[in-house]
Amino acid sequence: MGSYLEPDNEKVKGLLEKAIARNEMIILTCNCRVDYKGRAVSELDFGDRVIMVKPDNTLIVHRPEGRNPVNWMSAGSSIKAEFYDELLELNVENINPREHMNILIKRVSSYSSHKMQDGSKLRVVGSEADMARMIYEKPSLLNCGFKPLSLEEQTKYGFIDVLGHNNKGELMIVECKRYKADLSAVTQLRRYVERVKKSKGINKIIGLIAAPSITKNAEAMLKDWGFNYVKIEPPMSFILDKSRQRRINTY
Amino acid sequence: MGSYLEPDNEKVKGLLEKAIARNEMIILTCNCRVDYKGRAVSELDFGDRVIMVKPDNTLIVHRPEGRNPVNWMSAGSSIKAEFYDELLELNVENINPREHMNILIKRVSSYSSHKMQDGSKLRVVGSEADMARMIYEKPSLLNCGFKPLSLEEQTKYGFIDVLGHNNKGELMIVECKRYKADLSAVTQLRRYVERVKKSKGINKIIGLIAAPSITKNAEAMLKDWGFNYVKIEPPMSFILDKSRQRRINTY
DNA sequence: GGGGAGAGATGCCGC
DNA sequence: GCGGCATTTCTCCCC
Numbered sequence: 190m191g192s193y194l195e196p197d198n199e200k201v202k203g204l205l206e207k208a209i210a211r212n213e214m215i216i217l218t219c220n221c222r223v224d225y226k227g228r229a230v231s232e233l234d235f236g237d238r239v240i241m242v243k244p245d246n247t248l249i250v251h252r253p254e255g256r257n258p259v260n261w262m263s264a265g266s267s268i269k270a271e272f273y274d275e276l277l278e279l280n281v282e283n284i285n286p287r288e289h290m291n292i293l294i295k296r297v298s299s300y301s302s303h304k305m306q307d308g309s310k311l312r313v314v315g316s317e318a319d320m321a322r323m324i325y326e327k328p329s330l331l332n333c334g335f336k337p338l339s340l341e342e343q344t345k346y347g348f349i350d351v352l353g354h355n356n357k358g359e360l361m362i363v364e365c366k367r368y369k370a371d372l373s374a375v376t377q378l379r380r381y382v383e384r385v386k387k388s389k390g391i392n393k394i395i396g397l398i399a400a401p402s403i404t405k406n407a408e409a410m411l412k413d414w415g416f417n418y419v420k421i422e423p424p425m426s427f428i429l430d431k432s433r434q435r436r437i438n439t440y
Numbered sequence: 441m442g443s444y445l446e447p448d449n450e451k452v453k454g455l456l457e458k459a460i461a462r463n464e465m466i467i468l469t470c471n472c473r474v475d476y477k478g479r480a481v482s483e484l485d486f487g488d489r490v491i492m493v494k495p496d497n498t499l500i501v502h503r504p505e506g507r508n509p510v511n512w513m514s515a516g517s518s519i520k521a522e523f524y525d526e527l528l529e530l531n532v533e534n535i536n537p538r539e540h541m542n543i544l545i546k547r548v549s550s551y552s553s554h555k556m557q558d559g560s561k562l563r564v565v566g567s568e569a570d571m572a573r574m575i576y577e578k579p580s581l582l583n584c585g586f587k588p589l590s591l592e593e594q595t596k597y598g599f600i601d602v603l604g605h606n607n608k609g610e611l612m613i614v615e616c617k618r619y620k621a622d623l624s625a626v627t628q629l630r631r632y633v634e635r636v637k638k639s640k641g642i643n644k645i646i647g648l649i650a651a652p653s654i655t656k657n658a659e660a661m662l663k664d665w666g667f668n669y670v671k672i673e674p675p676m677s678f679i680l681d682k683s684r685q686r687r688i689n690t691y
Numbered sequence: 692g693g694g695g696a697g698a699g700a701t702g703c704c705g706c
Numbered sequence: 707g708c709g710g711c712a713t714t715t716c717t718c719c720c721c
Contacts, residue, residue, distance in 0.1 A: 191445070192443055192444070192445040192550040192552070193443070194442070194443040194552075214469065214488075214490060214504055216467055216469070216490065216552075218465065218467070218552060218554050218556075225699075226676075227699065228566070228619075228699040228700095229564055229565060229566030229567065229618075229674070229676070229698095229699045230564070230565045230566055230676050230677065230678065230699090231562060231563060231564040231565070231699075232562075232563050232678075233560055233561075233562045233563070234560035234561075235560065236557065236558030236559060236560040237465075237554070237556035237557050237558050238556075238558060239465060239467065239492065241490065241502065243502070243504055243505060243506075244504045244505070245504065245505045245506070247505065247506060247507055249507060251492065251494070252558050253465055253494055253495045253496065253556040253557075253558055254494060254495070254496045254498065254515065255494075255496070255498060255515065255716080255717085256498055256500060256509065256512050256514060256515075256715090256716065256717095257698095257700090257715095257716060257717080258507065259562055260562075260699090261507050261699080263507060263699095263701085264505065264506065264507075286699090288699080298554050299443040299552045299554065301443070301445075301467075301469060301550045301552065303469050303488070303549050303550065305469075305488035305489075305504045306487065306488050306504075307487030307488050307489060307503050307504055308487060309484055309485035309486065309487040310484075310485075311482060311483075311484045311510055311511075312482060312483050312484070313480055313481070313482040313714080314480065314481045314482070315479070315480030315481055315714080316480065316712075316713085316714095317711095317712060317713090318712085341704095343705070343706085345657060345709095345710095346623060346657060346661075346710080347623070347709090347710050347711070348704095348705085348710075348711080366712095367480075367712085367713090367714090368479075368713095368714095369693095369694095371694075371695070371696095372597060372598070372631065372694090372695070372696095373624060373627070373628070373695090373696085376624075376627040376628075376630075376631060377624075377627075377711090379627075380623065380627060404693080404694060404695085405693090405694085406596060406597060406694075406695085407694095410597075423480070425477075425480070425481050426481065427481065427483075476714070478714065479714040480713095480714050481714095482714075506701080506702080507700090507701065507702095508700095508701060508702080508713095508715090511714085512714075513714095514714090514716090537714085539714075564698095564699075566699075567697075567698080567699090568696095568697060568698085569697085592719095592720095594695095594720065594721080596694095596695095597695080598694090598695050598696065599695075599696080599719090599720085617697095618697085618698085618699090619698095619699095620708095620709095622709075622710070622711095623709090623710070623711095624710090624711085628696085655708080655709060655710085656708090656709090657709075657710085658709095
């Protein structure tokens with residue numbers, strides 16, 4: 190545990206090794222260069238960055254912009270620090286997939302490491318699964334006499350968000366999207382419809398996309414395939430947050 | 441610019457405001473609670489986290505595990521700090537999409553802020569585009585007398601990685617995947633084939649997936665549709681890193 | 692800005 | 707572990 194301003198690189202090497210051994214959260218503001226080889230190959234010349242080493246040995250390198258790290262190594266990596274030529278060098282290794290990262294650090298602006306504890310669980314509402322559950326519980330939203338049958342029905346080719354019948358008793362497959370539905374949403378629906386047609390030997394199945402909006406191209410393709418679209422917003426309140434319904438596994 | 445161990449919350453409020461005004465990179469190790477409302481709704485009870493405020497006003501909250509932030513606000517957000525009841529409160533706002541984050545901070549373990557400069561560009565090789573370029577430049581890899589015609593050909597329904605003819609002079613569409621090809625790769629290919637068939641009035645078009653591997657289901661669906669698969673690894677060296685070929689826009 | 696799709700995607704769940 | 711898929715996806719590129 191500690192926090193240091195402008196520590197020399199040799200001192201940082203020692204601090205790092207101790208903190209890694211103790212599974213502390215380490216944060217390093219520095220000027221560095223990053224080379225990666227594994228699932229791809231990348232190189233990033235010297236610049237100011239923040240390096241974070243997490244207690245689970247995730248390592249991320251952040252630039253001054255953007256939400257995502259510019260380079261990273263996933264949890265469980267092995268991290269070794271070396272000091273030579275006034276430089277601090279980190280070598281980070283992963284097996285499965287086999288990958289390697291080399292970080293060359295010129296100058297550390299600040300270093301800190303802390304023990305961290307976080308047992309809280311993130312609760313989110315407004316997901317696609319929440320939309321499906323909402324439709325399952327309030328099928329009148331679809332305006333077609335929909336009678337739901339199952340939720341997140343598993344098939345070999347993916348799971349169907351909501352399955353049921355319309356007011357004519359025809360089997361109906363509903364694919365939910367929490368944001369604007371696109372071409373791949375249509376092909377996904379199409380895949381389920383074809384799959385169930387085949388496995389059940391049914392000729393006519395109603396395909397429906399439920400989403401707050403849809404792209405022009407997706408709507409055109411939807412019509413080409415005789416499917417429909419209904420405008421539905423994802424639920425945005427914790428009130429509906431019940432435990433997930435069980436699936437009925439028949440497909 | 442500065443680094444502080446266990447600063448009191450009132451002091452942090454002042455430091456934060458100055459650092460935000462100066463567009464510095466701010467790092468805060470603290471115990472906090474996070475509530476978000478915008479594209480979804482989320483809540484996260486108190487726990488130890490690292491908060492990073494970037495010069496572009498991206499704000500990310502990191503837990504002790506994982507590569508991704510548990511909560512975030514994208515670049516350009518407005519951040520306001522308040523101090524009351526010994527607590528430090530951050531209110532973060534975004535327009536378009538309209539979203540809000542509230543962070544309640546109990547105790548700050550360490551604070552640092554720094555001016556940062558990073559003009560380097562990340563270079564990556566081994567992407568899908570690199571695979572397509574490799575096939576374009578060395579078509580013999582496909583083992584079918586492939587004669588490439590264009591790269592990343594734009595259509596209304598997405599772009600075709602590589603387009604060309606096989607040794608029988610039949611039009612051929614190649615979809616590359618840098619990792620294992622799955623069902624959606626097949627439906628994507630299928631979409632392009634159907635699109636070009638329609639727009640060109642051609643009856644027979646060869647569809648090919650080039651990837652290091654393919655799932656069983658994807659291979660079955662590929663056969664159902666009369667398409668083919670060829671095992672190709674993405675290039676993993678900078679030697680092939682030429683400037684991108686121009687597209688020929690005829691579809 | 693909309694639309695389409697890749698990403699070293701990550702992460703989750705089900706089999 | 708594989709497979710399918712959502713993500714407050716993010717990010718880039720093209721029209």
